[in-house]
Amino acid sequence: METVIAFIIVFGSLVFFHELGHFLFAKKAGIMVREFAIGFGPKIIGITKGETIYTIRLLPLGGYVRMAGEDFDTVELLPGYRVGLYIGQTGEVEKLYLNQNISNPDILFMETEKSDLDKELYIEGYSDDGEFVRYPIARDAVIIEKGQETIIAPYDRQFESKPLASRAMTIFAGPLFNFILSFLIFLTIGLLQGVPTNEPVITEVQSSGAAYEGGMQDGDYVKEVNDTPISTWTEFAEIIQKHPGEQLSFLVERNGDLVKLHVVPATIEEAGQKFGQIGVLYTSPVEKNALKAVVFGADQTWTWFKRIFELLGMLVTGKFTIDALSGPVGIYKATEEVAQYGVYNLMHWAAILSINLGIMNLLPLPALDGGRLLFFLFEAIRGKPIDKQKEGMVHFVGIVLLMILMIVVTWNDIQRFFFSS
Known part of the structure; x- marks a missing residue:
């Protein structure tokens, strides 16, 4: 049980800080964040605060920040679509009901002819008595479908509307926060345990x-x-x-x-x-000195950054094979061993893992933060974005390949730790 708790704390902290970087810089850029999630798969806990739902999900394999305007986020009302509208005191539509039969005199139903939920924010069509009507839509209007409420995202609140530098920084902030977390952990070790002389x-x-x-x-x-x-x-x-x-x-x-x-x-x-x-x-020997603890934190972070980067280079050149890689199972077993030697060793291990996570996410591979940053670089060179469908296909292929790699690495871990003689 102690190993499970240690793994949850270590891995959860790494993922939380990574996603916190994306989240904070998205907010700073004015991007609406739909969801801040730790884990993948079915939702265990979900708390809505403001325009964001904060969730913990079943599979502890990472996390994500879902921003407005990304894939599967848009709502399109096609001509002939029947919707219910709640009109506020300002005359703007504050709620749109989709696929629901509601008996409420305050809800006006219409057959959509044309709408824009991104830029011009309006909806027009024919009411039940055949009259052509047009209503402005509030910037914070809510779409209600099958009991689920979703705040609309005007285009200026969407990820793609932001300048290239803001988008790039929002993506880069995830790995950056992993490096910051590593520094903070080493700093804490230096303050509490002392700095080695x-x-x-x-x-x-x-x-x-x-x-x-x-x-x-x-x-x-x-x-x-x-x-x-x-x-x-x-x-x-x-x-x-x-x-x-x-x-x-x-x-x-x-x-x-x-x-x-x-x-x-x-x-x-x-x-x-x-x-x-x-x-x-x-x-x-160690000494407790706040200034030296800061230097120690920065030095250790940079030292391990270089070591991990060198090991990654050895993997690329073939000095290491895929058998040397470890996935969640390997990390769990390593955490189990490290935890036996005390909290400071566990903190040191967490700091190293945080650097590793940051570096791995910066690799220029599809579906990773580094892959997205690579597309931003192409956009900067070309002067215009890559076609979204083409980029989406590249990231999809990348996700599939990463899943295959994860399965292979996990299987290797299982064989190494449970079936080796």
Whole structure:
């Protein structure tokens, strides 16, 4: 149960922040947001506030922000369509009833001849007594069909009506907020747990390692390696790794005295590469400092961004195969393992996942945010949008391919974690 709760919190936070980026920038651009959803599939919970319904859906595979003017959002009243109208005190239509038989003297019925629910906002046709009538439609008029109410979206409230820069920023804001979430998580870790000082202090010397044979002791502060000054553990570790099998001279500070040592790093071979190892354990001292916590948050976010991007490049070049990818099942199992080591490790894992989600969504692939941004780039170059039907077909194909990839990755995860010997 704890794993389930941890997974829901981690994955839910990632999806929520991603969609929150889309939502806030859509609102800033004046775009009507129909729905803010966490999950896909059947609705579990739905709360309407203003013009937006906030929902939690059954399948925890992502989320979405449905904006006015996107696919399947438009309502078209064809000639001959019978509608009921509620006229407000201003003389404008405030409610349109579709496919309903209502016995209410305040509702006027008409057979539609012509209407515009986007730009000119009017409806005209013939009343039940044969009279030709025309009514203006209120900007916040509600369409009621089969008990469901939908606020109309005038064209200036629709996604496509906005300038290219506003549309692009609304889409880019999703991945951007994932990077912001990662920074905030690392910042919180730095504030609560402290910021690692990265000082080159030996925490523990293993009795079977080269460092023990060379006389190194717990608590030694490394000052120099081969007469090169050392200020961070990272510098120290890099030198060790780059000199397998070579004798290195160390100058360490021990109880206020300087001690000269000589150590030959053992040669370790992994993935066809050799690197040095001397057999020491390291736990960085930490300090609590708000300014350093901010720097730590930014540095960790940028560091993991580069690492994940490099791994993605290895996947493209074939150094990694599709078998190395993980889907929801793999993330769940990894979350289960990480959660055993405490809340800070779980937060660190969530931050890494958030960066990963942001990068993956920026890939220029159909149906992803990066794919939509690519079409905006084409629009900027051409000076006009790509045909909506063609773009929609490309995104549809992309969704199908992504679903196939998700199925393959999930099956690989199931085999790896449940059927491997």
